[in-house]
Amino acid sequence: MPPRLEPTPCVRGSDAVRAEPTPVAPESRTPRSRLEESPGSRTLPAMTSKKQLRTYVTNDPGYMENGYTVSLRDGGPCWIIDPGYPPQARKIIAHVREHKLLPQAILLTHGHLDHIAGVDALRRDLGDASTEGAPLPVYLARAEWDALSDPEVNLSGFLGLELRTAVRDPRDLVPEETLELDGTKWRIIDTAGHSPGGRSFYCQELGVVIVGDALFAGSVGRVDFPTSDGQQLLHNLRTHLMSLPDDTQVLSGHGPETTIGRERTTNPFILGGF
């Protein structure tokens, strides 16, 4: 029998894959994270440089997905990572305007519905700051480009939501290539497994990795979807993420932030597998 496909946030429970009903009010979910309690601007302490990453986090009430806007200074370039369902896009646009940020790109860690639902609204209102009039570039691993227009692939079809974005010009995210944000270098890391083209973004200088649904505080992404591969996810987590410095801050697609060291020593899936 095929696995049940739930609208829950692609989060695997620490005991088993949890089945939950269709989107529930956030207050009825398991403990609200620090991020969820106080969404807004934060500055992550830099580990190895004077530069500091400014991280603005928004959530949607149904999936509690973390949409990130990252920048280093007011008036500087920013990336928007995994913009999800309303009110995320509206809040992100307001944040960008308030801080006079210059959007450079939308980065998608993967193509599940709760991580891509805000893309069109952002592209309508925010152009590419470096090329006047051009649409904001959208980056997603080639293996998941179908998710942008195919509800079955982005999982919305299973939920009767039929999400199709208008993006027809995605750009690839090739593992080990580098992206640059305001003078900081970010390595694209292969964290596929929860989805076939899952990617993470790591900045050594700032000591931060943004991981989508590959890794959570105390858990890992669900692997019971048709395109998931649990062993691939474990391999990528152990090989590519657990090799990062212990004090690297981990920003996940759902729930609170954590560190590589904490997950390496306490995460039951990293330690014991599935």
Ligand SMILES: [Zn+2]
């Ligand atoms: Zn997901």
